[in-house]
Amino acid sequence: MSNSSLVTYSRLAKWYSPRKGKISKIAIHHMAARWTAKNCVDFFARGSRYGSSQYCIGYDGSIGLSVPEDKRAWTTSSIWCDEQAVTIEVSNSIAEHPWPISDASYKALIYLIVDICRRNGIKDCTYTGTKEGVLQKHSWYAATPCPGPTLGALFPKISRDVNAMLKSGAPIPGISASMPVSSGGAKVEPYFAKVTVTDLNIRKTPNGEKTKEKLGLNDVVKITKESDGWGYTEGKGWISLKYTSKVQGVASTPTPALVTDALTAWIAKHHLKIGSEGELVGGLQAFLYARGYKISIDRKFGKETDDALKKYQISQSLDGDGIVGQKTWRAIFKEG
Ligand SMILES: [Zn+2]
Incomplete structure (x- = not known):
């Protein structure tokens, strides 16, 4: 078993076990923190918490190795899962609800997963929404919100983006030369x-x-x-x-969805406005609440949320249209 050459920092974690089985799964976690890969790898090396992760991806897109792939990391609260999985901790770009991740982290995640699949013979990186698929969620094994609402909602897209690269045989920037x-x-x-x-x-x-x-x-x-x-x-x-x-604009086959446009595509499908309901609305309400708008967090986008959102938009020099679209989501996800 080898490790990814996309790694730029590595240091062995304190807690891990031998691995017995073959790698057939990938468990994606969020850090619930805004860290670089080094911050996270160093945290697991100190071992103050009984846990570790194979890889850590920073908000800046940096990739660190904490537990080599031939060992079992302690990440997913399940020996059954960790025994079969390569585990990845992804940093949030803002360490609060709705726990967004940066474009740089997303891109690094896709490249890292493609690399893991290629080296371990995983030909189809499935997300089935169950433990049977390749992509695994921590929340299936323990009472935890991990991987959080934003990363959690991206799992089907992660599966599609990884498979597009696996099927086209596209090189991974940074390691194409060593292929x-x-x-x-x-x-x-x-x-x-x-x-x-x-x-x-x-x-x-x-x-x-x-x-x-x-x-x-x-x-x-x-x-x-x-x-x-x-x-x-x-x-x-x-x-x-x-x-x-x-030559631009001439292609013999449709171009696969661009990984760099992940956020744009995600936002396009997740516009929120009056009448919207659900987890993301709850996240938006918590975000507004944390900024001093005393609204109820009931996951229903009503008049109260609409008023607060418009005030927030105007405070950010955005159109106060009450719609969370490309610009407003980006303002919410803004790093730093
Ligand atoms: Zn987790």
């Missing part, structure tokens, strides 16, 4: 590249022997694989991508 390139590069979502020099050699392998063919200025080719700055074009060979520019 095996036995078949000559890693598959990428096909795109078109336009040549920006008068003569561009086509080679048999990345930076290898030249073929007889060349490309000329403004030639457009389809790239299906990449390796360290080199792109493969079907039936021809490898070209240096340095002398090309990506």
Whole structure:
């Protein structure tokens, strides 16, 4: 068993056990704190609490290793789960309800899970909403709100984003160079590249022997694989991508949802306004309450919440429209 090379800080936790089984699950927790990976890894190393986690992801997207994957971390209140799982603690961007996480943490989480799946032979990173799936929630095993309402609601999206990368074979930024390139590069979502020099050699392998063919200025080719700055074009060979520019808006297959747009996509599906109900409304009410708006936290978005929200929006120089959309959610999730 190996560990992720995405890790930038590692220090062994005080509490962990040997692992007997194979890794087939991934348990995602939230820290209920705003920490860097180092803060969290150091916390588990001190061992003042009987707990640990394989990986820790900071609000800044940093990734730390606390318990190597060949050991069992004490994270999920269940030996059954921890025995089969790689566990990950994700920092919150604000340490209070609704326990948001930053875009940087989300992106790091997706890349880390893709890496864990690839190294451990998990081909389909399922979220079934039950213990049978790959993705696991702490709240299924103990009386805890972990992973919190925001991260908890993202589980189906995490499964989709990870599977899109697993299926396309897309490289993970930061470790693509160390990936095996036995078949000559890693598959990428096909795109078109336009040549920006008068003569561009086509080679048999990345930076290898030249073929007889060349490309000329403004030639457009389809790239299906990449390796360290080199792109493969079907039936021809490898070209240096340095002398090309990506052609925008032409793709042979639909582009998978961009991981960087995770927050935008999430917000698009979670607009709150008068008449909305549920956990997120409760979170919004608690957020407003904590800022001095003395409203009841009943998870129902009524007139009282509407009035308080409009005042809050105006205090943040937002339109006082009473709708929690892209700008207002971002103001609420704002770091620091
Ligand atoms: Zn937890």
